[in-house]
Amino acid sequence: MYQISIEDSDEVFDCAADRNVLKAMEKLGRSGIPIGCRGGGCGVCRVQVLGKGQYHTGKMSREQVPADDEKKGICLACKLIPESNLRLKVLGKWQKHFSDNRVSENQKLGT
Amino acid sequence: MSFTGVMRPGHAAIRVLDMAEAVEYYVERVGLIKTDEDKQGRVYLKGWDELDCFSLVLREADSPGIDFMGFKVCKESDLDDFEAKLKEYGQNVERMPAGELIKCGERVRFDSPSGHTFELYAEKEYLGDGLGRLNPNPWPEGLKGMQVHRFDHCLLYGSNAIGTVNLFRDVLGFDLTEQVLNPEGEIAAAFLSCSNKAHDIAILEHPEPGKLHHVSFMLMTWEEVLRAADIMSMHDIAIDIGPTRHGITRGQTIYFFDPSGNRNEVFCGDYTWYPDREPITWQPEELGKAIFYHDRKLNENFLGVVT
Numbered sequence: 019m020y021q022i023s024i025e026d027s028d029e030v031f032d033c034a035a036d037r038n039v040l041k042a043m044e045k046l047g048r049s050g051i052p053i054g055c056r057g058g059g060c061g062v063c064r065v066q067v068l069g070k071g072q073y074h075t076g077k078m079s080r081e082q083v084p085a086d087d088e089k090k091g092i093c094l095a096c097k098l099i100p101e102s103n104l105r106l107k108v109l110g111k112w113q114k115h116f117s118d119n120r121v122s123e124n125q126k127l128g129t
Numbered sequence: 130m131s132f133t134g135v136m137r138p139g140h141a142a143i144r145v146l147d148m149a150e151a152v153e154y155y156v157e158r159v160g161l162i163k164t165d166e167d168k169q170g171r172v173y174l175k176g177w178d179e180l181d182c183f184s185l186v187l188r189e190a191d192s193p194g195i196d197f198m199g200f201k202v203c204k205e206s207d208l209d210d211f212e213a214k215l216k217e218y219g220q221n222v223e224r225m226p227a228g229e230l231i232k233c234g235e236r237v238r239f240d241s242p243s244g245h246t247f248e249l250y251a252e253k254e255y256l257g258d259g260l261g262r263l264n265p266n267p268w269p270e271g272l273k274g275m276q277v278h279r280f281d282h283c284l285l286y287g288s289n290a291i292g293t294v295n296l297f298r299d300v301l302g303f304d305l306t307e308q309v310l311n312p313e314g315e316i317a318a319a320f321l322s323c324s325n326k327a328h329d330i331a332i333l334e335h336p337e338p339g340k341l342h343h344v345s346f347m348l349m350t351w352e353e354v355l356r357a358a359d360i361m362s363m364h365d366i367a368i369d370i371g372p373t374r375h376g377i378t379r380g381q382t383i384y385f386f387d388p389s390g391n392r393n394e395v396f397c398g399d400y401t402w403y404p405d406r407e408p409i410t411w412q413p414e415e416l417g418k419a420i421f422y423h424d425r426k427l428n429e430n431f432l433g434v435v436t
């Protein structure tokens with residue numbers, strides 16, 4: 019069992035060594051990382067592993083995690099399997115979108 | 130109703146991250162039938178109630194999403210007619226040779242303002258439903274998982290959605306059945322029919338081009354929709370929302386995800402469209418109800434989770 023902590027928040031939760039971080043968070047009823055497709059396709063759960071945490075990942079959409087990003091520890095939480103305690107920064111798609119076109123899109127659709 | 134021109138959605142070709150996992154999911158859980166595989170490793174599937182030999186094509190790739198959506202036209206000469214019209218309209222058009230998709234005739238492929246690729250074809254090999262056309266039984270035994278009847282429609286997201294909507298209406302002869310307006314009174318989402326279904330394709334305005342929101346499969350009853358949800362929980366399939374109802378099209382629905390994050394839908398119970406109906410309009414302040422009739426609010430995932 020490893021401890022997952024989310025940067026810039028108080029969220030800390032446990033994740034088993036054979037479970038992806040997003041599912042561990044969901045099962046415990048915790049939050050912090052946005053939940054999307056849960057299949058490594060949509061990029062909503064994008065995170066960056068900070069420091070020198072050990073982990074491996076399942077196959078992730080290259081569109082959401084280009085090879086350069088992957089080298090910087092960026093990955094999709096729904097495909098992230100911890101091998102040590104991890105400190106994560108939430109990048110998400112939301113952040114990107116909320117800061118630019120996502121907000122205008124929401125407004126356009128009247129929400 | 131006498132169909133002319135575009136008859137119906139015929140296939141969706143989507144990308145998956147892991148083929149073995151995808152095939153297991155679409156066959157064992159969704160209940161499609163695997164009918165073929167080609168030299169490139171693409172896998173062909175169909176719903177039991179479909180007679181042509183495939184309606185879903187899977188391709189393994191490093192990002193999920195949709196490659197193209199194909200529509201069947203009524204006759205071979207429609208291909209030439211539409212090809213000329215599409216070119217005149219300013220689309221890039223390409224002929225895909227017969228057999229490039231296994232057991233499918235020549236296809237007229239074209240691009241669209243929203244960044245999606247579409248195709249028209251007239252011929253696809255007949256496989257049948259295992260029941261025959263003479264005194265058939267109502268359904269075949271041995272179906273799996275959700276037992277979906279057939280591929281029904283796609284909801285696509287892209288920039289300049291209205292451009293694609295106009296293309297489908299002006300060139301391909303689709304009817305607008307329902308529209309969602311933005312506060313400026315422009316179309317933000319459109320539901321289009323080439324038949325007498327409430328929709329054969331839907332398109333929503335979105336910042337990124339060429340995106341897939343969902344591929345939808347038809348069931349017959351609310352009971353079957355509920356049973357599909359049971360199967361999702363039995364096998365830990367990611368559910369997005371539902372079972373619930375859409376205001377738009379009235380469909381009873383579940384959104385869920387394939388193992389690569391492509392959204393699927395199973396639904397039943399939309400209305401019958403006839404060309405003498407007036408399109409339905411949804412105002413921006415009622416958008417929540419339009420999409421999820423019971424929640425009555427839009428979730429971020431509906432707008433932002435796409436492949």
Ligand code: FES
Nearest residue numbers: 054055056061096
């Ligand atoms: S939730 Fe979609 S990529 Fe993780």
Ligand SMILES: [Fe+2]
Nearest residue numbers: 284343345394
């Ligand atoms: Fe749908």
